[in-house]
Amino acid sequence: MNIETPPDWVNEVKFDGDGLIPAIAQDASSGEVLMVAWMNQMALIETTQTGRAVYWSRSRQKLWRKGEESGHVQEVVELRLDCDADVILLKVNQLGGIACHTGRASCFFRKLETTGSKVAWTAVDPVLKDPELIYK
Amino acid sequence: MNIETPPDWVNEVKFDGDGLIPAIAQDASSGEVLMVAWMNQMALIETTQTGRAVYWSRSRQKLWRKGEESGHVQEVVELRLDCDADVILLKVNQLGGIACHTGRASCFFRKLETTGSKVAWTAVDPVLKDPELIYK
Numbered sequence: 001m002n003i004e005t006p007p008d009w010v011n012e013v014k015f016d017g018d019g020l021i022p023a024i025a026q027d028a029s030s031g032e033v034l035m036v037a038w039m040n041q042m043a044l045i046e047t048t049q050t051g052r053a054v055y056w057s058r059s060r061q062k063l064w065r066k067g068e069e070s071g072h073v074q075e076v077v078e079l080r081l082d083c084d085a086d087v088i089l090l091k092v093n094q095l096g097g098i099a100c101h102t103g104r105a106s107c108f109f110r111k112l113e114t115t116g117s118k119v120a121w122t123a124v125d126p127v128l129k130d131p132e133l134i135y136k
Numbered sequence: 137m138n139i140e141t142p143p144d145w146v147n148e149v150k151f152d153g154d155g156l157i158p159a160i161a162q163d164a165s166s167g168e169v170l171m172v173a174w175m176n177q178m179a180l181i182e183t184t185q186t187g188r189a190v191y192w193s194r195s196r197q198k199l200w201r202k203g204e205e206s207g208h209v210q211e212v213v214e215l216r217l218d219c220d221a222d223v224i225l226l227k228v229n230q231l232g233g234i235a236c237h238t239g240r241a242s243c244f245f246r247k248l249e250t251t252g253s254k255v256a257w258t259a260v261d262p263v264l265k266d267p268e269l270i271y272k
Contacts, residue, residue: 111215121221
């Protein structure tokens, strides 16, 4: 696909000033929100072409084919766009059952909990696999 | 609460250069992703104090107490923070069953669909209430 002349469905997507859009990955079966990452036009197009989630890594400034190191590929079941066209929702099959680099199913493993007068973000979900074994 | 000296749990949240963080609202029962909006420090603190979702409206540049006009208040069941501390997830009870200003349950009502050679974002979820009746 010639990225110089993107198709209409790509032009409908409102990328921000940096050419990025937030993308939420949600487990297609359980509905669990797994992670949020960013996509640029190339990442979005490659995602639809390959059926696997591809993001733009802002820290590494390059395409991030989710699972390329960890094996924790996300097979895309469905792509959705919100009413403002500025957020993407991916319903995915999360291979390995782990989306987070900490070895947890979801990146949203910290819950705001109040114990007495103390309020804290508390890790409430288990580590399923040691990260050192994931990125070995 | 003195916003000049926010508590530790607020300081752990990584707001962006504009002082904002994306916040995903998810239906606590069905798991449906309802919408994404933005929070600043005040919105986050007021959300925890009132138990109702409060966002920062970037277009209106003011606090947006979700449902203040529509009645479609979001009662917060749980707040989560992701591994990078730069996205908030709210599990909510969506009063009225409508989160979107278009009168739909979710803002993510457009699905990428392929029909023959045509690829398009297609509205696949029903309008539950005429927006003119919501914001009357």
